[in-house]
Amino acid sequence: MNLVLIGFGSVGQGLVEILRDKADDLQTRYGFTPLVVGVATRSRGTLYRPDGLNLDALLAAIQAGHLNAYPDTPGLERDWDALRLIRDSNADVMVESTHTNLDTAQPALDYCRAALDSGRHVVMANKGPITLAYEELTERARVAGRLLRFEGTVMAGTPSLRLGIQALAGCTISQARGILNGTTNYILTQMEGGMTYADALANAQALGYAEADPTADVDGWDAAAKALIVARAIFNSPLTLKEMPVSGIRYVTPDDIQAAREAGERWKLIARVTPTEASVQAMRIPANHPLASVSGATNAITYTTDLLGDVTLVGAGAGKLPTGFALLSDLIEIYTHERMELS
DSSP: OEEEEEOOSHHHHHHHHHHHHTHHHHHHHHOOOOEEEEEEOSSSOEEEOTTOOOHHHHHHHHHTTSGGGSOOOTTOBOOOOHHHHHHHSOOSEEEEOOOOOTTTOTTHHHHHHHHHHTTOEEEEOOHHHHHHHHHHHHHHHHHHTOOEEOGGGTTTTSOHHHIIIIITTTSOEEEEEEEOOHHHHHHHHHHHTTOOHHHHHHHHHHTTSSOSSOHHHHTSHHHHHHHHHHHHHHHOOOOOGGGSOBOOSTTOOHHHHHHHHHTTEEEEEEEEEOSSOEEEEEEEEETTSGGGGOOTTOEEEEEEETTTEEEEEEEOOOOHHHHHHHHHHHHHHHHHHHHHHHO
């Protein structure tokens, strides 16, 4: 399986590290031997080599600051842009992990369109295209006979979508509730320890959990995008961000935290999804609820089912290797599907 990586930040590098370090295991267990044939970045260069790039050299080059540091090799192209790499390379799969844009989903949306229309499978960690153009992309994938996979868009490598789609197949799911943003959960946890909101946010920023502009996290929009993806993947819901009530944690005070504690409750930013509606808001939940015990930057999701009751999955919601693993899990699914098609 030949891969082109569009975006080569932390997530793309995490995938390449996994492919390098687990190469023997992936071959032994699955017969899976992927080749990274191309990489495109916004400002640090582009590489394409039909026979595959050396993963150690690729990581060394990006860590040196630019893909120009990759050594000259027979067959290597350096001047292709992202769209040419997607359309004209020998890739089987495009892996998209550029920056998320929740206003237009661009440029990732055009990359996804080009890949599907060129007969490539698509794997992404980018929330924008699924949030804003799910129906269009799934129809393009259907017409092309290709697979569109996006496990890494919700809870990184913790298989929140696969749990609802595959593991709970046969159950009727009536709702999903989740802690889908680790930054806000970390801030609320720190506030429970006595910090003010401002101090907890500053601490989260110092640790790299929150961006310099934390708006998407603290005002609930990151969690809202993930909730919308759950709505589409689990319920095939046509909801949009504009229809969702969304609020964040900006106005939760130490007094609010204390009042909840005295009532046997905890504050959490909860995304709630049903077949007909979705919302994100900070709320008090009983201390004995499975989501109440989720602390720090950890994420969790609870599916309410007819046959099993509530099923809760807890795990990492971000990070280089967890999200890199999400991409790997999608790639293995596509590879397995292709093998079954050929058998």
